[in-house]
Amino acid sequence: xxxxxxxxxxxxxxxxxxxxxxxxxxxxxxxxxxxxxxxxxxxxxxxxxxxxxxxxxxxxxxxxxxxxxxxxxxxxxxxxxxxxxxxxxxxxxxxxxxxxxxxxxxxxxxxxxxxxxxxxxxxxxxxxxxxxxxxxxxxxxxxxxxxxxxxxxxxxxxxxxxxxxxxxxxxxxxxxxxxxxxxxxxxxxxxxxxxxxx
Amino acid sequence: xxxxxxxxxxxxxxxxxxxxxxxxxxxxxxxxxxxxxxxxxxxxxxxxxxxxxxxxxxxxxxxxxxxxxxxxxxxxxxxxxxxxxxxxxxxxxxxxxxxxxxxxxxxxxxxxxxxxxxxxxxxxxxxxxxxxxxxxxxxxxxxxxxxxxxxxxxxxxxxxxxxxxxxxxxxxxxxxxxxxxxxxxxxxxxxxxxxxxx
Numbered sequence: 001x002x003x004x005x006x007x008x009x010x011x012x013x014x015x016x017x018x019x020x021x022x023x024x025x026x027x028x029x030x031x032x033x034x035x036x037x038x039x040x041x042x043x044x045x046x047x048x049x050x051x052x053x054x055x056x057x058x059x060x061x062x063x064x065x066x067x068x069x070x071x072x073x074x075x076x077x078x079x080x081x082x083x084x085x086x087x088x089x090x091x092x093x094x095x096x097x098x099x100x101x102x103x104x105x106x107x108x109x110x111x112x113x114x115x116x117x118x119x120x121x122x123x124x125x126x127x128x129x130x131x132x133x134x135x136x137x138x139x140x141x142x143x144x145x146x147x148x149x150x151x152x153x154x155x156x157x158x159x160x161x162x163x164x165x166x167x168x169x170x171x172x173x174x175x176x177x178x179x180x181x182x183x184x185x186x187x188x189x190x191x192x193x194x195x196x197x198x
Numbered sequence: 199x200x201x202x203x204x205x206x207x208x209x210x211x212x213x214x215x216x217x218x219x220x221x222x223x224x225x226x227x228x229x230x231x232x233x234x235x236x237x238x239x240x241x242x243x244x245x246x247x248x249x250x251x252x253x254x255x256x257x258x259x260x261x262x263x264x265x266x267x268x269x270x271x272x273x274x275x276x277x278x279x280x281x282x283x284x285x286x287x288x289x290x291x292x293x294x295x296x297x298x299x300x301x302x303x304x305x306x307x308x309x310x311x312x313x314x315x316x317x318x319x320x321x322x323x324x325x326x327x328x329x330x331x332x333x334x335x336x337x338x339x340x341x342x343x344x345x346x347x348x349x350x351x352x353x354x355x356x357x358x359x360x361x362x363x364x365x366x367x368x369x370x371x372x373x374x375x376x377x378x379x380x381x382x383x384x385x386x387x388x389x390x391x392x393x394x395x396x
Contacts, residue, residue: 027226028226029227155379155380155383159361159384162365169356185350189353189357190391193391
């Protein structure tokens with residue numbers, strides 16, 4: 001269908017609901033009929049918006065990457081200092097995982113291997129772009145600091161992603177550790193690890 | 199059935215094969231019939247070893263925790279110095295994820311929410327024991343070093359687990375970064391983050 005603003009909003013709504021169904025039943029355990037019912041559409045109505053279950057999973061992941069782009073990356077794009085830019089990227093990404101706890105994101109984390117072929121390649125390309133963005137920023141921070149780098153940018157980038165993406169496994173919104181505290185402690189921890197300063 | 203050594207070995211074999219089937223088809227997408235065929239048993243034969251699909255998932259996760267215990271925790275139990283003990287725990291855990299790449303472990307990481315009720319509680323209790331072990335070690339390292347701790351032991355423990363458990367998402371055995379390099383860079387990065395030294 002044509003990508004009018006209205007159809008885009010409808011697709012996003014479908015993605016949010018479908019992500020919840022996939023989350024509860026697993027990608028393989030959920031049927032398109034169940035998802036249609038949960039959205040309040042007929043099965044034919046659902047297929048009007050997405051051509052297959054594969055494409056639906058792809059659209060959810062794509063939506064997750066859109067959220068990262070809009071809520072984090074667009075906001076830091078004007079920051080010139082690489083260290084501050086990286087710190088704000090971390091804090092924004094943590095915010096995304098911890099506060100909103102978008103289930104779509106969790107589905108991205110979990111169901112990546114459910115997606116096959118060309119759609120998987122497209123999503124992986126978007127993920128790789130983000131990883132490269134982090135690696136480049138990390139290398140820029142290391143260059144700015146001077147001296148021999150203490151860790152390969154690629155290893156540091158994946159340490160950062162692991163720290164943040166694992167949050168959903170343990171973070172309790174009503175637990176003892178508050179979100180701002182985690183963001184600050186994580187960012188400080190990361191930069192000490194990266195640069196070796198206290 | 200009685201837990202003879204023979205039955206225990208058979209159960210482990212079933213777990214390894216079933217983990218691969220769950221990995222490929224998802225927990226909800228795989229049937230007990232498929233798993234029985236993959237192990238070379240009849241369905242009745244499979245049910246002789248595990249009473250349900252739930253219990254099979256539980257046994258796989260339990261096996262994953264057994265591997266952690268035997269291959270990592272038992273080996274560091276005699277190390278007295280907390281920093282060295284924590285470093286060897288990290289390196290052992292990385293080794294587990296990176297080298298053996300046991301699919302059971304990946305299933306544990308991914309399918310936790312597929313397990314319900316009492317079985318889930320039992321596995322989560324084992325996971326919590328490991329987290330508490332890490333937190334206590336981290337606190338001991340901080341105390342040994344002296345001065346105010348730079349990060350809460352709980353936050354550091356989850357940073358460590360995120361860094362390591364995320365490895366399976368990106369590590370390529372034939373990639374540019376070799377396993378020993380990752381283990382060393384990760385451990386050094388972690389201790390700089392924890393202690394603030396270079």
